[in-house]
Amino acid sequence: MNQLCLPDAPTPQIIVLDTGGQYCHLITRKIRELGVYSEIRPSETPAAELRGVKGIVISGGPASVYEDGSPQVDPWIFELGCGVLGLCYGHQLMAWHLGGEVSKGEKGEYGLAHFAPSGAAAVFEGAAGRQQIWMSHRDTVTRVPAGFELLGSTETCAIAAMGDAGRRLYGLQFHPEVVHTRNGRRILSNFLFGVCGCEQDWSPREQAARIEDEIRRTVGERNVFFFVSGGVDSTVAFTLCLRALGAERVRALYVDTGLMREGETEFVQQVFNSLGRGVFRVEHAQARFLTALDGVREPERKRHIIGEMFVEVQEQILASGHFLEGNWILGQGTIYPDTIESGGTSKADLIKTHHNRVSGIQKLMAENRILEPLHLLYKDEVREVGRELALPEELLSRHPFPGPGLAIRCLCEDEERGVERLEDGWLAPLHSVGVQGDSRSYRPVLILEESPAAEGVHERATALINRLAGINRVAALAGSHAPVSEMRTSRAYLCETRLARLRRADSAVRALCLKSGFEKSVWQFPVIIVPLGTAERPDSIVLRPIDSVDGMTAQSVVMPAEVLAEMTRTLLAQEGICAVLYDLTHKPPGTIEWE
Numbered sequence: 163m164n165q166l167c168l169p170d171a172p173t174p175q176i177i178v179l180d181t182g183g184q185y186c187h188l189i190t191r192k193i194r195e196l197g198v199y200s201e202i203r204p205s206e207t208p209a210a211e212l213r214g215v216k217g218i219v220i221s222g223g224p225a226s227v228y229e230d231g232s233p234q235v236d237p238w239i240f241e242l243g244c245g246v247l248g249l250c251y252g253h254q255l256m257a258w259h260l261g262g263e264v265s266k267g268e269k270g271e272y273g274l275a276h277f278a279p280s281g282a283a284a285v286f287e288g289a290a291g292r293q294q295i296w297m298s299h300r301d302t303v304t305r306v307p308a309g310f311e312l313l314g315s316t317e318t319c320a321i322a323a324m325g326d327a328g329r330r331l332y333g334l335q336f337h338p339e340v341v342h343t344r345n346g347r348r349i350l351s352n353f354l355f356g357v358c359g360c361e362q363d364w365s366p367r368e369q370a371a372r373i374e375d376e377i378r379r380t381v382g383e384r385n386v387f388f389f390v391s392g393g394v395d396s397t398v399a400f401t402l403c404l405r406a407l408g409a410e411r412v413r414a415l416y417v418d419t420g421l422m423r424e425g426e427t428e429f430v431q432q433v434f435n436s437l438g439r440g441v442f443r444v445e446h447a448q449a450r451f452l453t454a455l456d457g458v459r460e461p462e463r464k465r466h467i468i469g470e471m472f473v474e475v476q477e478q479i480l481a482s483g484h485f486l487e488g489n490w491i492l493g494q495g496t497i498y499p500d501t502i503e504s505g506g507t508s509k510a511d512l513i514k515t516h517h518n519r520v521s522g523i524q525k526l527m528a529e530n531r532i533l534e535p536l537h538l539l540y541k542d543e544v545r546e547v548g549r550e551l552a553l554p555e556e557l558l559s560r561h562p563f564p565g566p567g568l569a570i571r572c573l574c575e576d577e578e579r580g581v582e583r584l585e586d587g588w589l590a591p592l593h594s595v596g597v598q599g600d601s602r603s604y605r606p607v608l609i610l611e612e613s614p615a616a617e618g619v620h621e622r623a624t625a626l627i628n629r630l631a632g633i634n635r636v637a638a639l640a641g642s643h644a645p646v647s648e649m650r651t652s653r654a655y656l657c658e659t660r661l662a663r664l665r666r667a668d669s670a671v672r673a674l675c676l677k678s679g680f681e682k683s684v685w686q687f688p689v690i691i692v693p694l695g696t697a698e699r700p701d702s703i704v705l706r707p708i709d710s711v712d713g714m715t716a717q718s719v720v721m722p723a724e725v726l727a728e729m730t731r732t733l734l735a736q737e738g739i740c741a742v743l744y745d746l747t748h749k750p751p752g753t754i755e756w757e
């Protein structure tokens with residue numbers, strides 16, 4: 163990637179080869195949690211470039227080894243003499259390259275299964291006996307390559323694990339990186355320390371001093387300014403630069419886009435003023451953003467417009483000459499996973515463009531005028547660095563908030579249309595983004611006319627989403643002023659009125675979450691406004707409380723009935739709001755945000 167990178171980043175002991183799945187970052191993060199520094203590379207990385215690593219993990223991915231153009235690995239990686247662990251598709255690829263046999267599966271196997279290791283392989287040390295694992299595959303290995311032993315099976319998968327201890331090659335059909343695999347951490351640890359001989363060399367807290375050193379060397383005589391959002395990443399990145407370069411050479415600019423939550427600007431102002439005098443400035447650009455977004459429905463267009471507007475505002479500020487003079491570069495709080503869903507690794511399908519990767523920013527990258535001090539860290543690692551820097555815990559433990567702000571929580575539609583009766587509920591012609599089979603979907607929502615507190619409603623929602631091909635979300639009706647049958651979408655875009663409604667709703671939800679303590683039960687809680695309702699009350703509010711570890715996958719969370727009841731009453735009393743919906747969808751197939 164073309165960026166001002168940090169020359170002294172630690173040398174990875176383990177390389178994870180990306181074959182296109184969503185699991186790649188999860189594997190890398192789990193390895194780092196075990197204290198071993200690891201990075202991701204494209205699956206086709208030549209073996210010569212991997213010489214010297216202690217081990218290689220080939221990730222799982224959605225392809226089949228028989229498809230044209232499916233991700234490959236350089237077969238010489240199996241001759242490097244280091245440990246190699248193939249997971250899922252990686253396991254199949256290993257079998258296929260080394261002369262085993264892979265058969266095409268018709269139906270596949272997804273979810274929990276039980277696995278029993280046979281024999282005493284190094285990777286299963288301390289993990290003997292029948293155990294729960296997580297499977298997600300179609301094809302299977304049907305014959306192990308010469309020199310390999312069968313290391314375990316499940317009821318439906320005869321070769322769930324295989325290995326050649328002499329050559330230190332192992333393949334697992336299941337996913338040890340997923341929490342549902344009971345001994346997953348143990349198995350990965352066995353591979354790292356038992357098979358590859360890794361040493362513990364990674365602790366996020368120790369990174370602060372190293373990164374500051376690198377910032378000084380990379381930036382040289384130049385100055386750095388940041389567009390800060392009040393989020394953890396940009397604040398930690400900024401603070402590192404402040405410490406490395408001193409208050410004279412760093413500036414934080416906060417663009418008030420008008421897409422912020424209630425009270426946000428004041429909060430950010432207070433945090434930065436306490437970091438250093440005179441380093442912070444607010445640029446008021448509300449009207450410009452709203453004008454540019456008027457009449458725009460498509461989520462990706464919104465993101466691009468916002469990204470471009472950020473760059474435009476920034477360039478004008480610099481051109482006006484009274485902000486920072488001379489040799490400046492732009493600092494960003496981009497973290498490691500921000501690159502994958504933008505197609506940053508070669509195999510990831512584009513699901514949502516991250517605003518740190520829009521074209522204006524890419525131009526600066528090409529000119530070597532971007533500094534991303536956190537680009538190798540995961541979110542939890544950034545929080546740890548923040549603790550090391552003694553940043554306030556209130557800031558470090560905030561729920562993540564997307565860069566484009568409320569814009570991607572304010573659904574827009576071009577058409578006025580009624581809902582459609584289906585056997586199980588109502589099909590609402592609202593479009594939201596989802597991620598299905600590693601690709602992006604943009605589909606309508608199924609509304610169930612039952613309470614989100616009803617017995618078994620989460621399970622019914624999951625079953626429906628698997629059965630109905632045309633949708634990517636299911637929401638339940640927490641309360642409304644009109645029956646769903648009478649609701650219609652309206653032609654609606656981003657405007658002051660709808661943003662004010664959303665801000666009011668979001669603020670009420672946040673206050674009730676804090677009051678009830680529900681805040682602590684969720685990882686993030688987007689509140690979305692959708693143009694569905696009646697003539698008098700044209701919008702509805704969607705509640706989307708989710709639990710997650712890193713935003714890559716997420717579960718819809720059940721809210722205590724009394725908290726939900728009070729929230730619904732409060733929201734229905736607000737101007738313009740027709741109904742309160744509760745999103746029951748997990749990610750996948752829904753994304754966390756609706757856009």
Ligand code: XMP
Pocket residue numbers: 465514515516517562563564565566686713714749752753754755756757
């Ligand atoms: P999704 O909706 O893709 O969200 O499941 C995963 C996480 O990413 C955040 N998100 C964004 N963050 N710019 C950001 O800075 C964006 O355009 C953006 N889109 C989604 C989202 O809030 C969640 O935490």
